[in-house]
Amino acid sequence: MPSDASTPLSGWRAGFRVGIGLAIGAFALAVSFGAFAVTNGWPAWLAIVMSAVTFSGSAQFALVTAASGGGLVAGIGAAALINARFIPMAAASARWLHGGPVRRAFEGQAVVDGSWVAAQNGDGSLDRRKMFGATLVQWPAWTLGTAIGALFAPSTAFMRDFGLDVIFPAFFLVLLLDALRARPRFVPIALAAAGIGAVAAFVLPSGVALLLCALSAVLAAVRTAKGSER
């Protein structure tokens, strides 16, 4: 099984390439987060530190939103729930990471939505270098964007005016199409996830809705079970 399909250089380079596109989206979102945090009473420096050490978009929005209502503990709870999707993502990456438990734990820190998805190979393996490269580009963009948003608090309308809000969805779409081209049998799973996501997003926080989308992967397990019974 090709645990390292790429050469060291090509893996990192592919990661940087996809990371640049994701970083532009992350930057735009981070600017709005920085402005949002300061508007909600967070000191600019703490908003920037939060982005640097937690690097987790929707969970940060949730924490700031809850805290402005006086509920720091509830905010941490919501953020923890939203980020719980990182548990299965990192667990699924485990066998493609290198070294002993400590090194693997640190390598697992590169798991971020866009990077993790982009690093999936068509054969089901994960290109860890591609994931590292993509995350390495996005992290400074996220931190810098927060700093600019927190210090200058620009109008968030600029995201819409410059079409920046379409960057993330467009990237997710292209990555999804790539993934489905490699494995067309996952099309029903993607459709089920989209349906769950649409319904859940209406009533639940985004991160929780996302976690529920993962349930559609159970379809694959059911299919495998049926296949082995025959």
Next chain:
Amino acid sequence: MTGMVLAVVALALINFVYKGVGPAVLGDRRFAPRVQAMIDALPVALLAGLLVVNLLGERWQNADVTVVPGLAAAGVAWWARMPQLGCVAIAVVVTIAVRLL
């Protein structure tokens, strides 16, 4: 203020544990075929979820039809085997154009 700092520290620690525990504990263990099939399908499931949840937003407050032509254009560009960044750039340009109309 102290509470805010503690909240940030807590979130950072929670994230570290979330992302570190699986890789540290599981190592290169192989899973049963059923579990493995589920793990293999996770990227597609989460990606479709990210796309929809990102587009609609909480309580669908981000729902915006002006992004649809842009995304459709990205899909066509992908079908024509354009590189990823090119597809995204086309989506942005088309979305801006639609909003200017």
